[in-house]
Amino acid sequence: MRSVTKDNITEIFMGYVSADADPRVREVMGSLVRHLHDFARETNLTHEEWRAGIAFLEGCAAIETEERHEFVLASDVLGLSSLVDMLHSSPEATSSSVLGPFHVSGAPPLAYGGDMKRHYGGPVLLAEGTIRDTNGDPIPGATLDIWQTAPNGLYASQDQDQDTYSFHGLMTVGQDGRYAFTTVKPVEYTVPSDGPVGDILRACGRHPWRPSHLHFIVEAPGFKPLVTEIFPDDDPYLDEDTVFGVRSDLVMTYVEKPAADFPDGMALSGTLTEPFLHVDFDVVLGRQA
């Protein structure tokens, strides 16, 4: 008769997995369970700590909605989301970064030179650049799905004062692969910390801040879709993004320019009187395998 012990339970688990199971299921479940068991053995995990872990999962479950994705947030602050991104980045392409829970499908078209700032206050940012392949050639017809928070640090889906697609836009580039739009300079903000994930951050003495950033999803036929974010180099949280999103090639510099240098042909309403910030950031897509 087989007796389960703390030393043979991992092997017994693997014995339970059928020889007919999908080999990848066997590999992933085997690795997951081996690490889970090693974690418990290494820490001599107590019943009280196990109950705290179950209570954490049940607490996430209790607040999970279509708008609040606490399990994704947990994966984000533990670095798992970023790690999976980095494992599958193309080395010659722009790095990917976390999607986050605030992307909204179906953003309205934003023409070249279009404006996302509208009536909102705050410094004007003119962002432009070229969508390129790894040879440096422009990718005509690539789409750039752009989103960010309003100046209050909230995404449209978090903020009843914004409409659904506030600070969201979908730009399709022309033959030259160029994009350009105006917006408000993004602000740093906190991830939601009023749930179980916030309790973990507090227990670890961690803050919930993310450095300011613009989110992009860049897609073109024949190329690997890229989910990424770009960060200004002067952000105070650049070295301590609570969701581990910063990669060196995603860091950009805002250059302050006089109002007189603002280019013609942009949709920004009104006449600029203050200096504006300018960034030119190229995005490189890798080809589909």
Add this chain to the structure above:
Amino acid sequence: MRSVTKDNITEIFMGYVSADADPRVREVMGSLVRHLHDFARETNLTHEEWRAGIAFLEGCAAIETEERHEFVLASDVLGLSSLVDMLHSSPEATSSSVLGPFHVSGAPPLAYGGDMKRHYGGPVLLAEGTIRDTNGDPIPGATLDIWQTAPNGLYASQDQDQDTYSFHGLMTVGQDGRYAFTTVKPVEYTVPSDGPVGDILRACGRHPWRPSHLHFIVEAPGFKPLVTEIFPDDDPYLDEDTVFGVRSDLVMTYVEKPAADFPDGMALSGTLTEPFLHVDFDVVLGRQA
């Protein structure tokens, strides 16, 4: 500027944990995240697999109720619950085993010799034994909280045809430390497999069966409370309990005896005409540290 990479993200996580954090939080979270990251790196976990993991957690969340504890079940079938039990078993005491999700607090008193079988059909089991300390001496006044399924394989909380405390009883032993009660021979049963945990079992080619067992929680002042189960040695699932609960010292033998050998002084109603099963199983408690 710090760039997060797949190789330094674990170290960066540890750098985020404050020096002022509780040392045990640091140890447990550090081990958890190191194993989580190693799991992702070893398996080269894909975005699709990550999404499947999030969907698993969200699927558990969607069916979690006061009566359905899918996260506990997940821990059970992955062997984590049993492993935590075994890490904290007293070597000289009876082994602990999984509590499971079906214990109900406040079971009604069951006198020595009491009956849990009532009107239910099935083979009569007479279970008796002594609650002892590690020197072999009886523990007067120890309590034995007993629960099991009805003959249909369902616990009271799963079955609208049973009342709340059906097949639950709380016995307090006398000076001799003896317990004795009659019941129906327990049956093997399946853990709930109509949720996300069932999907995992099927993907692994695993069955959802548990060998038949009686659940006990044994408590006495000055002793470590014991949560355990006992299993008959002829059960077909003894070597493949889907929640890893079997320990060699928890396996017992049912001895079939003629009706004429049934002892006097038991509460079982009616007159026995068929043979009954008998087991004598002592429970050993370790002293509180």
